[in-house]
Amino acid sequence: MAGCASSSKTQKQIPEAQVRPTDQQAAVASVSEEYTLISIQSKYLLKDTTQSTVYLYVDALKGKNPIAAQDFIRTYNLNYVIYSDYGTRDRLGYGNVKLDSSNVSKVGDKxxxxxxxxxPxxxxxxxxxxxxxxxTLKKVLNDLTIHFKKMAVGQVYGVYTATSTQPLQRHYINLNEEFTLKNTEGSPAQLHVVYYNHDFEAAGSPMNVAQKNAGKTLEIDSTFSINANEPLRFTKEGLYNIFADTSKSEGLGLLVVNERFPKMTRPQLLLEPLLYMSTNNEIGEIKKADDFKKALDKYWLTLMNGNAMLAQQSIRAYYGRVEEANQLFTTYKEGWKTDKGMIYIVLGPPDKVQRSKDREVWTYDRRGNAQNVNFTFNRRNNQFVDDHYELVRYAEYQPIWYPVVEAWRNGSIR
Incomplete structure:
Protein backbone atom coordinates (compact mmCIF):
# COMPACT_ATOMS: atom_id res chain seq x y z
CA MET A 1 0.00 0.00 0.00
CA ALA A 2 2.84 2.38 0.73
CA GLY A 3 3.78 2.14 -2.93
CA CYS A 4 0.42 3.71 -3.79
CA ALA A 5 1.43 7.04 -2.26
CA SER A 6 0.85 9.18 -5.33
CA SER A 7 -1.71 11.89 -5.91
CA SER A 8 -1.77 11.51 -9.69
CA LYS A 9 -5.06 10.26 -11.08
CA THR A 10 -5.87 8.67 -14.42
CA GLN A 11 -9.39 9.04 -15.74
CA LYS A 12 -10.79 6.86 -18.50
CA GLN A 13 -12.39 8.94 -21.24
CA ILE A 14 -15.98 7.95 -22.13
CA PRO A 15 -17.19 8.81 -25.66
CA GLU A 16 -20.09 11.27 -25.75
CA ALA A 17 -23.48 9.72 -26.53
CA GLN A 18 -25.14 11.16 -29.61
CA VAL A 19 -28.43 12.12 -28.02
CA ARG A 20 -30.31 15.37 -27.68
CA PRO A 21 -29.60 16.73 -24.16
CA THR A 22 -32.37 17.51 -21.74
CA ASP A 23 -32.47 20.94 -20.07
CA GLN A 24 -30.79 19.46 -17.01
CA GLN A 25 -28.07 17.84 -19.10
CA ALA A 26 -27.50 21.11 -20.93
CA ALA A 27 -27.12 22.93 -17.62
CA VAL A 28 -24.57 20.36 -16.45
CA ALA A 29 -22.70 20.68 -19.75
CA SER A 30 -22.71 24.46 -19.38
CA VAL A 31 -21.23 24.25 -15.90
CA SER A 32 -18.62 21.76 -17.11
CA GLU A 33 -17.38 24.34 -19.64
CA GLU A 34 -17.04 27.18 -17.13
CA TYR A 35 -13.70 28.97 -16.86
CA THR A 36 -12.03 28.94 -13.46
CA LEU A 37 -8.79 30.45 -12.19
CA ILE A 38 -7.42 28.27 -9.40
CA SER A 39 -4.24 30.09 -8.46
CA ILE A 40 -1.45 32.38 -9.63
CA GLN A 41 2.22 32.15 -8.73
CA SER A 42 4.78 34.68 -9.87
CA LYS A 43 8.43 35.64 -10.14
CA TYR A 44 10.49 38.38 -11.76
CA LEU A 45 13.85 38.86 -13.43
CA LEU A 46 15.63 42.21 -13.68
CA LYS A 47 16.97 43.33 -17.05
CA ASP A 48 18.68 46.21 -15.27
CA THR A 49 17.69 48.75 -12.62
CA THR A 50 15.17 50.36 -15.00
CA GLN A 51 13.23 47.39 -16.39
CA SER A 52 11.82 44.16 -14.97
CA THR A 53 10.28 41.10 -16.59
CA VAL A 54 7.37 39.53 -14.71
CA TYR A 55 6.16 35.95 -15.09
CA LEU A 56 2.75 34.75 -13.93
CA TYR A 57 2.15 30.99 -13.63
CA VAL A 58 -1.60 30.46 -13.75
CA ASP A 59 -3.62 27.35 -12.96
CA ALA A 60 -6.73 27.84 -15.11
CA LEU A 61 -9.45 25.36 -16.01
CA LYS A 62 -12.14 25.08 -18.64
CA GLY A 63 -14.57 22.75 -16.94
CA LYS A 64 -12.27 20.18 -15.36
CA ASN A 65 -9.46 20.43 -17.90
CA PRO A 66 -6.49 22.82 -18.11
CA ILE A 67 -7.32 25.71 -20.41
CA ALA A 68 -5.65 26.14 -23.82
CA ALA A 69 -3.52 29.23 -24.36
CA GLN A 70 -5.80 30.64 -27.08
CA ASP A 71 -8.89 30.16 -24.88
CA PHE A 72 -7.12 32.01 -22.10
CA ILE A 73 -6.20 34.90 -24.40
CA ARG A 74 -9.82 35.23 -25.58
CA THR A 75 -11.27 34.99 -22.09
CA TYR A 76 -9.06 37.01 -19.74
CA ASN A 77 -7.58 40.49 -19.27
CA LEU A 78 -4.51 41.54 -17.29
CA ASN A 79 -3.91 44.80 -15.42
CA TYR A 80 -1.22 45.70 -12.90
CA VAL A 81 -0.42 48.35 -10.29
CA ILE A 82 2.91 48.93 -8.52
CA TYR A 83 2.59 50.19 -4.93
CA SER A 84 5.39 51.48 -2.72
CA ASP A 85 4.49 48.94 -0.03
CA TYR A 86 1.75 46.69 1.32
CA GLY A 87 -1.18 48.57 2.80
CA THR A 88 -0.49 51.85 0.99
CA ARG A 89 -2.16 53.66 -1.92
CA ASP A 90 1.06 55.23 -3.13
CA ARG A 91 1.16 54.10 -6.77
CA LEU A 92 4.52 53.89 -8.49
CA GLY A 93 3.14 52.67 -11.83
CA TYR A 94 0.23 50.89 -13.50
CA GLY A 95 -0.84 49.53 -16.86
CA ASN A 96 -2.83 47.09 -18.98
CA VAL A 97 -1.15 44.14 -20.68
CA LYS A 98 -2.49 43.03 -24.06
CA LEU A 99 -2.54 39.24 -24.02
CA ASP A 100 -1.56 37.45 -27.23
CA SER A 101 0.53 34.54 -28.44
CA SER A 102 3.73 36.55 -27.96
CA ASN A 103 3.37 36.73 -24.17
CA VAL A 104 1.03 33.84 -23.27
CA SER A 105 2.20 30.22 -23.53
CA LYS A 106 1.36 26.81 -22.15
CA VAL A 107 3.97 25.04 -20.02
CA GLY A 108 2.70 21.67 -18.86
CA ASP A 109 -0.77 22.31 -17.43
CA LYS A 110 0.00 25.93 -16.53
CA PRO A 120 10.33 52.92 -10.59
CA THR A 136 -17.94 38.94 -15.57
CA LEU A 137 -16.89 40.18 -12.13
CA LYS A 138 -14.54 37.23 -11.65
CA LYS A 139 -10.93 38.16 -10.96
CA VAL A 140 -7.86 36.78 -9.23
CA LEU A 141 -5.06 38.88 -7.73
CA ASN A 142 -1.39 38.13 -7.20
CA ASP A 143 1.07 40.20 -5.17
CA LEU A 144 4.80 40.10 -5.84
CA THR A 145 7.57 41.85 -3.91
CA ILE A 146 10.22 43.28 -6.27
CA HIS A 147 13.64 44.63 -5.27
CA PHE A 148 14.29 46.90 -8.24
CA LYS A 149 17.94 47.68 -7.45
CA LYS A 150 19.08 44.29 -6.19
CA MET A 151 21.02 42.91 -9.16
CA ALA A 152 21.93 39.63 -7.45
CA VAL A 153 22.18 36.39 -9.42
CA GLY A 154 18.79 35.21 -8.10
CA GLN A 155 17.12 38.36 -9.45
CA VAL A 156 18.93 38.32 -12.80
CA TYR A 157 19.13 34.65 -13.84
CA GLY A 158 16.28 32.24 -14.49
CA VAL A 159 16.38 28.44 -14.69
CA TYR A 160 15.07 27.04 -18.00
CA THR A 161 14.52 23.39 -18.83
CA ALA A 162 15.07 21.88 -22.25
CA THR A 163 11.30 21.77 -22.82
CA SER A 164 10.38 25.29 -21.69
CA THR A 165 11.02 28.75 -23.08
CA GLN A 166 9.94 30.27 -19.75
CA PRO A 167 11.94 30.23 -16.49
CA LEU A 168 10.91 27.80 -13.79
CA GLN A 169 9.00 29.22 -10.86
CA ARG A 170 10.29 26.44 -8.59
CA HIS A 171 13.61 26.16 -6.75
CA TYR A 172 14.40 22.55 -7.68
CA ILE A 173 15.69 20.51 -10.61
CA ASN A 174 15.41 16.74 -10.91
CA LEU A 175 18.56 14.66 -11.01
CA ASN A 176 20.11 14.61 -14.52
CA GLU A 177 17.42 16.98 -15.84
CA GLU A 178 18.86 19.22 -18.55
CA PHE A 179 18.57 22.93 -17.79
CA THR A 180 20.08 26.29 -18.69
CA LEU A 181 20.73 29.41 -16.64
CA LYS A 182 19.89 32.56 -18.60
CA ASN A 183 19.55 36.24 -17.94
CA THR A 184 16.91 38.21 -19.82
CA GLU A 185 19.46 39.24 -22.44
CA GLY A 186 20.67 35.68 -23.00
CA SER A 187 24.28 36.85 -22.75
CA PRO A 188 27.09 34.43 -21.84
CA ALA A 189 28.83 34.60 -18.47
CA GLN A 190 30.81 32.42 -16.12
CA LEU A 191 29.04 31.53 -12.89
CA HIS A 192 30.45 30.00 -9.70
CA VAL A 193 28.84 27.07 -7.88
CA VAL A 194 29.14 25.93 -4.27
CA TYR A 195 27.78 22.41 -3.67
CA TYR A 196 26.50 21.15 -0.31
CA ASN A 197 25.80 17.44 0.14
CA HIS A 198 23.61 18.10 3.17
CA ASP A 199 20.33 16.66 4.39
CA PHE A 200 18.40 19.48 6.07
CA GLU A 201 16.16 18.81 9.04
CA ALA A 202 12.38 18.78 8.85
CA ALA A 203 10.33 21.46 10.59
CA GLY A 204 9.92 21.19 14.33
CA SER A 205 6.60 21.11 16.16
CA PRO A 206 4.55 24.35 16.02
CA MET A 207 4.36 24.14 19.84
CA ASN A 208 8.14 23.94 20.34
CA VAL A 209 8.98 27.39 21.69
CA ALA A 210 12.46 26.44 22.90
CA GLN A 211 15.10 28.84 21.64
CA LYS A 212 17.00 27.58 18.61
CA ASN A 213 20.68 26.84 18.80
CA ALA A 214 23.04 29.15 16.98
CA GLY A 215 23.01 28.65 13.23
CA LYS A 216 25.05 25.70 12.04
CA THR A 217 27.88 26.12 9.58
CA LEU A 218 27.37 24.10 6.42
CA GLU A 219 30.34 22.15 5.22
CA ILE A 220 31.12 22.81 1.55
CA ASP A 221 31.42 19.60 -0.45
CA SER A 222 32.89 21.10 -3.62
CA THR A 223 33.10 24.21 -5.80
CA PHE A 224 33.22 24.58 -9.58
CA SER A 225 32.35 26.95 -12.42
CA ILE A 226 29.65 26.75 -15.10
CA ASN A 227 28.68 28.85 -18.09
CA ALA A 228 25.38 30.67 -18.38
CA ASN A 229 23.35 30.11 -21.54
CA GLU A 230 24.75 26.59 -22.00
CA PRO A 231 22.96 23.26 -21.29
CA LEU A 232 23.77 21.78 -17.88
CA ARG A 233 23.05 18.64 -15.87
CA PHE A 234 23.77 18.08 -12.18
CA THR A 235 24.47 14.43 -11.41
CA LYS A 236 24.41 14.50 -7.61
CA GLU A 237 21.49 15.28 -5.32
CA GLY A 238 21.99 18.16 -2.93
CA LEU A 239 21.99 21.93 -2.71
CA TYR A 240 23.82 24.05 -5.26
CA ASN A 241 24.33 27.78 -4.62
CA ILE A 242 25.18 29.74 -7.73
CA PHE A 243 27.00 33.10 -7.75
CA ALA A 244 27.94 35.59 -10.46
CA ASP A 245 30.49 37.11 -8.09
CA THR A 246 32.18 35.06 -5.36
CA SER A 247 32.36 38.12 -3.12
CA LYS A 248 28.56 38.15 -2.74
CA SER A 249 26.84 36.47 0.20
CA GLU A 250 23.54 35.65 -1.55
CA GLY A 251 23.26 33.26 -4.47
CA LEU A 252 20.68 31.38 -6.49
CA GLY A 253 19.92 28.24 -4.54
CA LEU A 254 18.99 25.22 -6.64
CA LEU A 255 17.97 21.96 -4.95
CA VAL A 256 18.68 18.84 -7.01
CA VAL A 257 16.27 16.06 -6.10
CA ASN A 258 15.50 12.52 -7.23
CA GLU A 259 13.75 11.83 -10.54
CA ARG A 260 10.32 11.20 -8.92
CA PHE A 261 10.16 14.41 -6.88
CA PRO A 262 7.78 16.10 -5.99
CA LYS A 263 6.10 12.70 -5.67
CA MET A 264 7.31 10.41 -2.90
CA THR A 265 7.01 6.72 -3.69
CA ARG A 266 10.16 5.02 -2.37
CA PRO A 267 9.51 3.33 1.00
CA GLN A 268 12.65 4.80 2.63
CA LEU A 269 11.55 8.34 1.68
CA LEU A 270 7.90 7.74 2.60
CA LEU A 271 8.90 7.26 6.23
CA GLU A 272 10.33 10.75 6.73
CA PRO A 273 7.14 12.89 6.45
CA LEU A 274 5.33 10.60 8.91
CA LEU A 275 7.07 12.41 11.78
CA TYR A 276 4.27 15.03 11.70
CA MET A 277 1.67 12.41 12.70
CA SER A 278 3.69 9.72 14.49
CA THR A 279 5.43 9.04 17.79
CA ASN A 280 9.18 8.62 18.07
CA ASN A 281 8.66 4.95 18.98
CA GLU A 282 6.61 4.34 15.82
CA ILE A 283 9.28 5.96 13.63
CA GLY A 284 11.98 3.97 15.42
CA GLU A 285 10.19 0.65 14.86
CA ILE A 286 9.88 1.27 11.13
CA LYS A 287 13.55 2.30 10.87
CA LYS A 288 14.62 -0.98 12.51
CA ALA A 289 12.56 -3.10 10.11
CA ASP A 290 14.32 -5.17 7.45
CA ASP A 291 11.52 -4.49 4.95
CA PHE A 292 10.49 -0.82 4.90
CA LYS A 293 7.44 -1.42 2.73
CA LYS A 294 6.00 -4.11 4.99
CA ALA A 295 6.71 -1.98 8.04
CA LEU A 296 4.91 1.00 6.49
CA ASP A 297 1.93 -1.15 5.52
CA LYS A 298 1.77 -2.49 9.07
CA TYR A 299 1.95 1.06 10.47
CA TRP A 300 -1.02 2.29 8.43
CA LEU A 301 -3.08 -0.87 8.93
CA THR A 302 -2.51 -0.72 12.69
CA LEU A 303 -3.67 2.92 12.81
CA MET A 304 -6.80 2.04 10.81
CA ASN A 305 -7.60 -1.06 12.88
CA GLY A 306 -6.92 -3.39 9.96
CA ASN A 307 -9.19 -1.56 7.50
CA ALA A 308 -7.15 -1.85 4.28
CA MET A 309 -9.39 0.42 2.19
CA LEU A 310 -9.30 3.17 4.82
CA ALA A 311 -5.53 2.78 5.07
CA GLN A 312 -5.15 3.20 1.29
CA GLN A 313 -7.36 6.29 1.30
CA SER A 314 -5.38 7.81 4.16
CA ILE A 315 -2.06 7.06 2.43
CA ARG A 316 -3.20 8.79 -0.76
CA ALA A 317 -4.53 11.78 1.15
CA TYR A 318 -1.44 12.25 3.32
CA TYR A 319 1.16 11.82 0.59
CA GLY A 320 -0.96 13.89 -1.77
CA ARG A 321 -0.48 16.75 0.71
CA VAL A 322 3.24 15.97 0.88
CA GLU A 323 3.51 16.17 -2.91
CA GLU A 324 1.63 19.48 -2.98
CA ALA A 325 3.88 20.86 -0.23
CA ASN A 326 6.92 19.88 -2.30
CA GLN A 327 5.49 21.68 -5.33
CA LEU A 328 4.53 24.83 -3.43
CA PHE A 329 7.15 25.35 -0.74
CA THR A 330 10.47 23.81 -1.77
CA THR A 331 13.27 26.31 -1.14
CA TYR A 332 16.76 25.23 -0.12
CA LYS A 333 15.14 22.10 1.28
CA GLU A 334 12.20 19.94 0.25
CA GLY A 335 8.82 21.63 0.69
CA TRP A 336 7.51 19.05 3.15
CA LYS A 337 10.39 19.91 5.50
CA THR A 338 9.60 23.64 5.66
CA ASP A 339 7.42 25.31 8.28
CA LYS A 340 4.82 26.18 5.66
CA GLY A 341 4.92 22.62 4.34
CA MET A 342 4.36 21.14 7.80
CA ILE A 343 1.29 23.32 8.45
CA TYR A 344 -0.06 22.63 4.95
CA ILE A 345 0.32 18.85 5.25
CA VAL A 346 -1.43 18.58 8.60
CA LEU A 347 -4.08 21.32 8.30
CA GLY A 348 -4.46 21.70 4.53
CA PRO A 349 -4.53 24.94 2.53
CA PRO A 350 -5.41 28.04 4.60
CA ASP A 351 -8.78 29.73 4.17
CA LYS A 352 -7.12 33.15 3.99
CA VAL A 353 -3.60 34.50 3.54
CA GLN A 354 -2.51 38.00 4.49
CA ARG A 355 0.90 39.22 3.34
CA SER A 356 3.14 42.13 4.16
CA LYS A 357 6.71 42.89 3.19
CA ASP A 358 8.26 40.40 5.59
CA ARG A 359 5.35 38.37 6.92
CA GLU A 360 2.56 35.99 5.98
CA VAL A 361 -0.40 35.14 8.18
CA TRP A 362 -2.40 32.00 7.39
CA THR A 363 -5.92 31.86 8.78
CA TYR A 364 -7.98 28.71 9.18
CA ASP A 365 -11.66 29.41 9.77
CA ARG A 366 -12.09 26.22 11.74
CA ARG A 367 -9.74 23.40 12.67
CA GLY A 368 -10.50 20.90 15.38
CA ASN A 369 -12.43 22.69 18.10
CA ALA A 370 -10.99 26.13 17.30
CA GLN A 371 -12.10 28.94 15.02
CA ASN A 372 -10.04 31.67 13.31
CA VAL A 373 -6.69 30.02 13.96
CA ASN A 374 -3.74 32.11 12.76
CA PHE A 375 -0.22 30.95 11.88
CA THR A 376 2.36 33.69 11.34
CA PHE A 377 5.42 33.15 9.15
CA ASN A 378 8.24 35.70 9.19
CA ARG A 379 10.58 36.10 6.23
CA ARG A 380 14.19 35.42 7.24
CA ASN A 381 17.38 36.35 5.45
CA ASN A 382 18.80 33.34 3.70
CA GLN A 383 21.87 32.91 1.52
CA PHE A 384 20.10 30.54 -0.89
CA VAL A 385 16.58 31.88 -1.53
CA ASP A 386 14.66 35.09 -0.89
CA ASP A 387 11.39 33.40 0.14
CA HIS A 388 12.45 31.54 3.29
CA TYR A 389 9.85 31.86 6.07
CA GLU A 390 9.86 30.66 9.66
CA LEU A 391 6.80 29.95 11.79
CA VAL A 392 6.20 31.87 15.01
CA ARG A 393 5.63 29.01 17.45
CA TYR A 394 3.24 29.02 20.41
CA ALA A 395 2.52 26.41 23.08
CA GLU A 396 -1.15 27.42 22.73
CA TYR A 397 -1.36 25.56 19.39
CA GLN A 398 -1.47 22.23 21.27
CA PRO A 399 -5.31 21.91 21.64
CA ILE A 400 -5.65 22.77 17.93
CA TRP A 401 -2.83 20.61 16.57
CA TYR A 402 -3.30 17.32 18.37
CA PRO A 403 -6.98 16.74 17.44
CA VAL A 404 -6.14 17.20 13.75
CA VAL A 405 -3.17 14.83 14.04
CA GLU A 406 -5.46 12.32 15.74
CA ALA A 407 -7.91 12.69 12.84
CA TRP A 408 -5.10 11.66 10.47
CA ARG A 409 -4.31 8.71 12.70
CA ASN A 410 -7.88 7.38 12.77
CA GLY A 411 -8.62 7.97 9.07
CA SER A 412 -11.06 10.87 9.53
CA ILE A 413 -9.15 13.04 7.03
CA ARG A 414 -9.36 11.74 3.49
Missing part, protein backbone atom coordinates in the same frame (compact mmCIF):
# COMPACT_ATOMS: atom_id res chain seq x y z
CA UNK A 111 -0.56 29.13 -18.47
CA UNK A 112 2.55 31.33 -18.30
CA UNK A 113 2.24 35.08 -18.92
CA UNK A 114 5.34 37.20 -19.50
CA UNK A 115 5.23 40.99 -19.41
CA UNK A 116 7.55 43.93 -18.93
CA UNK A 117 7.28 46.78 -16.46
CA UNK A 118 9.28 49.96 -16.11
CA UNK A 119 11.02 49.86 -12.75
CA UNK A 121 13.29 54.73 -9.06
CA UNK A 122 12.81 52.88 -5.77
CA UNK A 123 14.66 50.06 -4.02
CA UNK A 124 11.47 48.13 -3.36
CA UNK A 125 7.84 47.85 -4.43
CA UNK A 126 4.81 45.56 -4.50
CA UNK A 127 3.42 44.55 -7.89
CA UNK A 128 -0.29 43.69 -7.85
CA UNK A 129 -1.39 41.75 -10.96
CA UNK A 130 -5.11 41.34 -11.64
CA UNK A 131 -6.46 38.75 -14.07
CA UNK A 132 -10.15 39.29 -14.80
CA UNK A 133 -12.62 37.33 -16.90
CA UNK A 134 -14.21 39.29 -19.74
CA UNK A 135 -17.88 40.11 -19.19
Missing amino acids: IVIRYEIKS NKDYGVLLSEISQTG
